Every structure is written in structure tokens, then in C-alpha cells.
Amino acid sequence: MERSKQIVIFRIGEDYISCPISQVREIIQLEEVTPVPSTPEEIRGIINRRGEIITIIDLPKVLGIDVELKETEAQLIILYQEDENIGVMTSEVTEIPTINEEDVEEPSEALESPVNKKYLKGIVKHEGNLVLLTDLLGILENISQEGVKEIEEVSKASLD
Secondary structure, three states: OOOEEEEEEEEEOOEEEEEEHHHEEEEEEOOOOEOOOOOOOOEEEEEEEOOEEEEEEOHHHHHOOOOOOOOOOOEEEEEOOOOOOEEEEEOEEEEOOEEEHHHEEOOOHHHOOHHHHHHEEEEEEEOOEEEEEEOHHHHHHOOOHHHHHHHHHHHHHHHO
């Protein structure tokens, strides 16, 4: 019996990347981001979404992709995270297909850097494109937790 799962496919520049839909809470058009001083460069800033402060991560910087995303054109994937509200910037979310698990191939050993080995879960062949299947939550754990905590403290203080 074929096992299937839904993924969210998004684009950063010309690169197609995906993550399991179970990691995604919502997808929105990015609005104006408020910068927060003294945070890692991967953290673009914060937004207020329905009274929730969401930390915005510049995903191209995290992944080392040479693409500068404009806030007015980017889409935001807000992730399910237990104790933090985190959104990642993408060029666009292209689709949310259901794929068969046999369509996911193991990454080649040539792609196995320490980062890829931990976060790259496979390569999906989808409609003529090769799409990297990643663990977005795992990638974001790599970012300084202190930086995210600092932002939350600053933003809570500014709301009081």
C-alpha cells in the first residue's frame, strides 16, 4: 500500500524547497517587518499578527542562498513551534501537493555536509522539478535561541 503525505513547496530565488505540511501553521503575504537591533543577521525582525508577535527568519540567509528577499514581495510560512512564534521568508509558496513516499529519494552522499545530513530529508521529483524536502523546524533550531528569546523579551516590553 502506498503511503502518502502532504508537503508545502516553496521557492527561494530559483530553488525549490519543501517541508512537511505538519510543520506549517499558516501562509501569509509578508507585511512590514520591525527590525530588532543586536540580533543575528538571519533574524529579519518581528511582526504583530492578530496580537501575536512573530519572529521573522530570513530563510535564504539561513540556507546560504544568495537571494535578497524584499519584504513587500515575500510570502511568510508561519511554523508550528511549541513555545515560539516563528515565520520564515520565502519568494513564494508554489503549491501544497500530496506525494507518495516512494517519490522521495535519499539524498546523494555527495550532498552530505553536516548541515544537509541533519536537515535534508530527501529529494522529491515533482512535475519535472527536483524539490529538496527539509526539516524546517530542525534548521531553525540552529539559529541562536538566545536571539529569538531576546526578540520576544523586547517585543513584550514594548507592548506593556
